[in-house]
Amino acid sequence: MNAQVKSKKRVSDHGEVFTREREVDAMLSLVKHETERIDSRFLEPACGTGNFLVPILERKLSVVKRKYGKSQLEFERYSVVVVGSIYGVDIMEDNVKLCRKRLFDTFDKHYTNLYKDKSKDAMRDIVSFVLEKNILRGDALSLKTVSKNPEPIIFSEWSPFNGSMIKRRGFLFEELIPNSAKNIDLFKKADISDLGTPAFIPTPVKEYPLSHFLLLNYENPN
Numbered sequence: 001m002n003a004q005v006k007s008k009k010r011v012s013d014h015g016e017v018f019t020r021e022r023e024v025d026a027m028l029s030l031v032k033h034e035t036e037r038i039d040s041r042f043l044e045p046a047c048g049t050g051n052f053l054v055p056i057l058e059r060k061l062s063v064v065k066r067k068y069g070k071s072q073l074e075f076e077r078y079s080v081v082v083v084g085s086i087y088g089v090d091i092m093e094d095n096v097k098l099c100r101k102r103l104f105d106t107f108d109k110h111y112t113n114l115y116k117d118k119s120k121d122a123m124r125d126i127v128s129f130v131l132e133k134n135i136l137r138g139d140a141l142s143l144k145t146v147s148k149n150p151e152p153i154i155f156s157e158w159s160p161f162n163g164s165m166i167k168r169r170g171f172l173f174e175e176l177i178p179n180s181a182k183n184i185d186l187f188k189k190a191d192i193s194d195l196g197t198p199a200f201i202p203t204p205v206k207e208y209p210l211s212h213f214l215l216l217n218y219e220n221p222n
């Protein structure tokens with residue numbers, strides 16, 4: 001077996017073949033501007049162990065480091081936004097866990113290198129918390145969680161507000177897919193953007209109170 005394949009059984013059961021770094025880089029370079037925009041959002045519906053999501057986080061964190069690295073507080077705030085802008089779903093539990101770990105390690109490597117003994121465990125806890133909400137075990141075909149009682153997948157949006165505050169809202173995965181059968185009639189006449197093209201405006205199914213970014217895991221735990 002090689003780095004792209006864990007076992008023949010997993011290939012035949014789940015089509016699990018991981019993408020090589022060279023191909024990932026070439027594909028991400030096609031959307032270079034978006035991978036370097038702090039608040040662009042990426043959702044990968046069969047994310048594996050994060051072969052795409054990890055380099056996206058690397059690219060975004062490099063921008064945060066370059067622009068805000070001189071201020072620890074600014075770096076921390078923007079890191080939460082950047083980690084919160086990356087979403088993944090995979091049907092295999094071990095892939096989900098490893099994907100979260102690789103994303104966490106990517107953040108922690110930059111954070112610890114930059115601030116050494118001034119780096120905070122509270123910040124690491126927030127990053128782990130956001131990753132737990134954003135990288136989910138689920139079935140990208142049914143758009144439901146994988147469990148005895150599958151539930152519709154809900155993703156959290158993390159929007160910065162007034163400096164250090166974050167507004168969290170929950171959205172149904174099935175509502176975030178403009179062409180899914182459920183959403184065929186979503187583009188009503190009223191939903192037209194300033195550019196005159198159809199605008200897609202999903203409705204949140206959960207609203208959380210505004211929270212300081214370092215208190216997200218206490219104030220919005222579920």
Ligand SMILES: C[S@@+](CC[C@H](N)C(=O)[O-])C[C@H]1O[C@@H](n2cnc3c(N)ncnc32)[C@H](O)[C@@H]1O
Nearest residue numbers: 014016017018019046047048051090091139140
């Ligand atoms: C071809 S691999 C690609 C992984 C990753 N995107 C990459 O490029 O390295 C496909 C992935 O899809 C996952 N998968 C298979 N069926 C799925 C489903 N119904 N819902 C979510 N993930 C699924 C597998 O576990 C596997 O990690």
